Amino acid sequence: MCVPAPRAVEVLPPSFVLIQQRAPATEPDVSSMTPEQHRALDQAAAWIARLRADDVSDADRARFACWLKEETGNAEAFERMLEMWKDLGVLRALPIAITRTRPARRW
């Protein structure tokens, strides 16, 4: 059962909140999307990241279901991010190296 959240923050995964706190000021928005649409897409991205985690819980899924219903644009935003996620599958065919980021051992 979905308890209506006071504001979206409570139905977002923790990582999203932390990103918001860290994010620097961005350039003026020149796209045709509303701030609400941008927000919904970012939240959808956070949900994709959470739902694909090893430790995704039933509570996560329940909160996700609530988020989907919370705003009318959320389900559509999720659809669009899911489409993008699928499109990223083409990365398998592109010549992009997966480089190591751990420092090389020094002798």
Place this chain on the structure above:
Amino acid sequence: MSRIIETRDFTAKQPGELLETLISSQRNALVRFLSRKLGSIDDAQEIAQDAFLRLHRLEHADDLDNARAYLFQVASNMAIDQLRRRRLHARYLEDEGARQHEETGPRDPGTPEELVAARQQLGLVYRAIESLPLRCRQALMLHRVRGLSYTEIAREMGVSVSSVEKYILEALRHCRQHLIP
């Protein structure tokens, strides 16, 4: 064959739990179904996962037969989309390779518009990924291309699992700006 689920078994439970049961009982059957269509178990698991995510939109999951049919229909459509995407991208790569080797020849049917769109899409994805911060790119590639779990990626990169999730999120937000107009 998948196990028949009796609706009366769940009279005391919430619709959400029916959904969970549907997911756990149908996962193997769905992955097998998709593997036959796609010729790849990895792709099948990927699409099954995405199809399950869409199940959360079902309002009335207490109708199990319809939910199962909906699940398979959604997954089937996604598989068709992926086969189509594969075909377009394969033709794009073939086209690039052919251009490099200065070969010409007849191509499979597929409109010029589709080919141009696929080429543009590939270019956008390439630029989006190349401009990612290094750690975000690595996390995304390891997850999306190699299929590693967050735990495996954390071990590979020498970072915490929660950091991996943040890298994936940042990667998605970055790609979003490049790929969603």
